[in-house]
Amino acid sequence: MDIALVGIGKIAVDQHVPSIAASPDWDLTATVSRQGSVEGVPAFDDFDRMLEENPGIRVVSLCLPPVPRFDFAARALKAGRHVMLEKPPGATLSECGELENLARAQGLSLFATWHSREADKVDAAKAWLADKTLRSLTVTWREDVRRWHPGQDWIFEPGGLGVFDPGINALSIVTKILPVPIHLASAVLRIPENRQAPIAAALSFAHPGGARVACEFDFRQEGEQTWTIEAVCDEGTLLLTHGGGQMYIDGQPTGETEVGLAGEYPRLYAAMAALVRKGGIDMDLSPMRHVADAFLLGRRETVAPFDF
Amino acid sequence: MDIALVGIGKIAVDQHVPSIAASPDWDLTATVSRQGSVEGVPAFDDFDRMLEENPGIRVVSLCLPPVPRFDFAARALKAGRHVMLEKPPGATLSECGELENLARAQGLSLFATWHSREADKVDAAKAWLADKTLRSLTVTWREDVRRWHPGQDWIFEPGGLGVFDPGINALSIVTKILPVPIHLASAVLRIPENRQAPIAAALSFAHPGGARVACEFDFRQEGEQTWTIEAVCDEGTLLLTHGGGQMYIDGQPTGETEVGLAGEYPRLYAAMAALVRKGGIDMDLSPMRHVADAFLLGRRETVAPFDF
Numbered sequence: 249m250d251i252a253l254v255g256i257g258k259i260a261v262d263q264h265v266p267s268i269a270a271s272p273d274w275d276l277t278a279t280v281s282r283q284g285s286v287e288g289v290p291a292f293d294d295f296d297r298m299l300e301e302n303p304g305i306r307v308v309s310l311c312l313p314p315v316p317r318f319d320f321a322a323r324a325l326k327a328g329r330h331v332m333l334e335k336p337p338g339a340t341l342s343e344c345g346e347l348e349n350l351a352r353a354q355g356l357s358l359f360a361t362w363h364s365r366e367a368d369k370v371d372a373a374k375a376w377l378a379d380k381t382l383r384s385l386t387v388t389w390r391e392d393v394r395r396w397h398p399g400q401d402w403i404f405e406p407g408g409l410g411v412f413d414p415g416i417n418a419l420s421i422v423t424k425i426l427p428v429p430i431h432l433a434s435a436v437l438r439i440p441e442n443r444q445a446p447i448a449a450a451l452s453f454a455h456p457g458g459a460r461v462a463c464e465f466d467f468r469q470e471g472e473q474t475w476t477i478e479a480v481c482d483e484g485t486l487l488l489t490h491g492g493g494q495m496y497i498d499g500q501p502t503g504e505t506e507v508g509l510a511g512e513y514p515r516l517y518a519a520m521a522a523l524v525r526k527g528g529i530d531m532d533l534s535p536m537r538h539v540a541d542a543f544l545l546g547r548r549e550t551v552a553p554f555d556f
Numbered sequence: 557m558d559i560a561l562v563g564i565g566k567i568a569v570d571q572h573v574p575s576i577a578a579s580p581d582w583d584l585t586a587t588v589s590r591q592g593s594v595e596g597v598p599a600f601d602d603f604d605r606m607l608e609e610n611p612g613i614r615v616v617s618l619c620l621p622p623v624p625r626f627d628f629a630a631r632a633l634k635a636g637r638h639v640m641l642e643k644p645p646g647a648t649l650s651e652c653g654e655l656e657n658l659a660r661a662q663g664l665s666l667f668a669t670w671h672s673r674e675a676d677k678v679d680a681a682k683a684w685l686a687d688k689t690l691r692s693l694t695v696t697w698r699e700d701v702r703r704w705h706p707g708q709d710w711i712f713e714p715g716g717l718g719v720f721d722p723g724i725n726a727l728s729i730v731t732k733i734l735p736v737p738i739h740l741a742s743a744v745l746r747i748p749e750n751r752q753a754p755i756a757a758a759l760s761f762a763h764p765g766g767a768r769v770a771c772e773f774d775f776r777q778e779g780e781q782t783w784t785i786e787a788v789c790d791e792g793t794l795l796l797t798h799g800g801g802q803m804y805i806d807g808q809p810t811g812e813t814e815v816g817l818a819g820e821y822p823r824l825y826a827a828m829a830a831l832v833r834k835g836g837i838d839m840d841l842s843p844m845r846h847v848a849d850a851f852l853l854g855r856r857e858t859v860a861p862f863d864f
Contacts, residue, residue: 318739318762340849341649342739342842343762349737406742406855429657431626431650434714444856454626454651534650540848541648547714548752 249521250277250305252298254320255312256284259334263363264311267513273521278302281312295320299327306330307524315407318343321358325350330357332520336416336536337361339407348531357523360531362420366515367492368506373477374425376497380481384460385426388476389418390469393447399556403445410445412539414475415465420535421477421492422463428456432538435546440554447554451542468554557832558585558613560606562628563620564592567642571671572619575821581829586610589620603628607635614638615832623715626651629666633658638665640828644724644844645669647715656839665831668839670728674823675800676814681785682733684805688789692768693734696784697726698777701755707864711753718753720847722783723773728843729785729800730771736764740846743854748862755862759850776862 251274253264265286268274278290278298285291292298299305308324309332310317318338324331325347337360338344344360351358364370391414393403402408409416422430430453437446447468453461475491487496493506523530559582561572573594576582586598586606593599600606607613616632617640618625626646632639633655645668646652652668659666672678699722701711710716717724730738738761746756755776761769783799795804801814831838 339853340740341845341852342737342849345845346737346739407853429650429654431654432648537649537653540852541650543851544649544848545647545715 249273249307249524250275250302251307251309252276252278252280252302252305253286254280254295254308254310256281256286257311260284260311263509263513264309267517270514271517271521274517277305295323296327299324299329307332307520309520310334313402314339318347321347322350325354325356325358328354328356330524332359332516333361335360335362335420336409336539337531337533341533341536341540344531344533344536348529351529351531355527357520357527358529358531359520359523360533361516361520362417362424362532362535363509363512363516364417364491365420365424366512366519367421367490368511369488369495369502370421370424370492372502373421373479373486373488373492373495376486376495377425377479377481378427380479380483382426382455382457382459382479382481384478384480385422385455385462386478387418387422387463388474388478389415389463390466390474392469392473393467394556395473401556404440404443404447404554406444408445409539410439410443411447411449411465411467412445412542414467415449415463416535416539417491418463418465418475418477419538421488423532423534423538425477430455430461432541432545435542437542437546437548438551439548440552441550442553442555447551449542449546557581557615557829558583558610559615559617560584560586560588560610560613561594562588562603562616562618564589564594565619568592568619571817571821572617575825578822579825579829582825585613603631604635607632607637615640615828617828618642621710622647626655629655630658633662633664633666636662636664638832640667640824641669643668643670643728644717644847645839645841649841649844649848652839652841652844656837659837659839663835665828665835666837666839667828667831668841669824669828670725670732670840670843671817671820671824672725672799673728673732674820674827675729675798676819677796677803677810678729678732678800680810681787681794681796681800681803684794684803685733685787685789686735688787688791690734690763690765690767690787690789692786692788693730693763693770694786695726695730695771696782696786697723697771698774698782700777700781701775702864709864712748712751712755712862714752716753717847718747718751719755719757719773719775720753720850722775723757723771724843724847725799726771726773726783726785727846729796730769731840731842731846733785738763738769740849740853743850745850745854745856746859747856748860749858750861750863755859757850757854
């Protein structure tokens with residue numbers, strides 16, 4: 249199937265372009281971007297013109313930032329194209345709901361992707377937890393914003409989400425692997441005095457079985473980076489490390505460690521191909537809803553200024 | 557039908573109790589509260605005991621604050637009771653989703669009430685706007701927090717919503733009367749330097765027809781109080797005043813002015829009776845979703861400290 253890619257920035261070049269190139273499902277036949285392009289692929293800067301001139305492109309993948317994303321997604325859907333959205337699927341929950349209604353009215357596929365859910369051991373973790381009695385779930389997501397987002401001031405602007413940009417990845421895994429729903433009970437958001445968005449956050453959730461569910465997100469982690477989820481159950485302890493790339497049950501690893509994003513984006517593009525073939529919408533907003541709840545209910549604390 | 561009222565505070569005494577007393581549909585047969593009670597009605601402080609001892613009470617109305625509300629609602633639904641929720645329906649969007657799923661699984665009615673939607677002229681405004689071409693919609697909601705919430709520090713605490721406590725009423729009207737969906741484009745939240753929640757806010761929304769949609773909320777309004785919505789259309793101008801109690805079309809009033817909350821709560825209880833009789837769920841979260849979007853996307857500005 250022919251696909252167009254919109255927003256040729258770092259994540260597009262690092263993940264989307266190679267995943268599409270390696271896929272048996274997709275041919276990258278156009279890009280739309282103000283600056284970037286991909287060698288050998290027709291490049292447009294006018295999205296509507298690309299759609300008009302390429303009626304054979306039935307699918308559009310949007311990896312531009314969340315704030316302008318709604319406009320492009322709505323125009324693609326109105327033009328009869330299936331749409332794939334980078335995470336988070338929009339700047340507001342309301343606009344995501346509008347897109348879902350529009351896709352349904354048009355009979356088109358819409359996929360809100362959560363790449364971390366495709367990490368290698370996430371399905372196995374979900375299967376293991378399905379019949380266990382959870383006592384506590386602890387998420388520790390500590391990374392160095394200077395290393396992963398060097399100079400990207402937008403991440404601390406309104407809508408940039410701050411530490412919830414990686415934190416929403418953890419929440420996308422948690423909401424996939426837990427067999428029951430949770431909701432935020434309290435949160436602390438730590439905001440640098442010269443910024444708008446949190447650089448660290450601590451969340452506590454209510455779990456229907458009374459388990460202690462807590463997340464610790466921190467963007468100030470130098471040295472070793474940590475992306476782990478530990479689930480202590482009556483039947484044993486599950487530990488996900490490497491953002492879902494490795495799983496330990498009672499301390500024993502369960503296979504090779506997948507490092508970095510590795511297979512995540514190829515699996516997303518395979519899932520999009522399957523969704524388009526069978527038809528339908530995959531628009532699970534629960535990770536983003538938890539983030540909005542944290543902004544709504546969280547207590548704000550001012551911390552030291554942050555500069556890149 | 558027998559009904560129990562939970563949380564006997566100011567809004568219960570001022571609105572819920574008289575509305576139930578005046579209704580042909582309802583008998584108030586129990587209250588649950590840590591402090592308040594209603595003369596002549598059996599008072600409980602243990603919610604589960606009230607449910608156990610009163611199998612004939614099929615409906616529970618919850619008017620306690622949003623943060624503890626989920627627990628009571630979930631227990632009532634699990635005990636097979638229909639539930640009516642004061643606004644906002646919970647402290648988080650995620651918990652509201654859980655309640656909706658629980659009610660559906662139990663085959664029970666659940667009603668997220670928005671009392672301002674029942675203001676006298678709101679239905680007429682919706683009907684008038686249905687076939688008009690909107691150019692701008694301007695919401696002005698300015699009231700004196702010292703007058704309406706004297707000494708209520710909780711309103712400026714996390715989860716208390718600050719000026720969005722009245723502002724969500726305006727949003728509940730806007731989302732009812734507009735024939736198309738809108739989503740937040742930008743917002744400014746003005747937060748007193750000694751408080752957690754905004755004392756004023758300015759919101760700007762994206763409208764599918766390109767109309768300018770803006771809200772101005774302010775909790776610092778002394779003297780005359782303003783709760784108006786003005787809709788300028790190609791075909792004329794609609795003005796709602798008194799929080800929906802009066803409507804002007806091109807400057808001409810459309811009937812008597814309903815002042816204060818007047819008929820709002822009696823209409824809510826009539827709507828709940830109808831919902832229980834026909835079965836089903838009325839859980840429109842759109843006003844709360846817009847507030848969460850404002851907390852998620854809004855730019856925060858620090859303003860002068862506020863004390864009651």
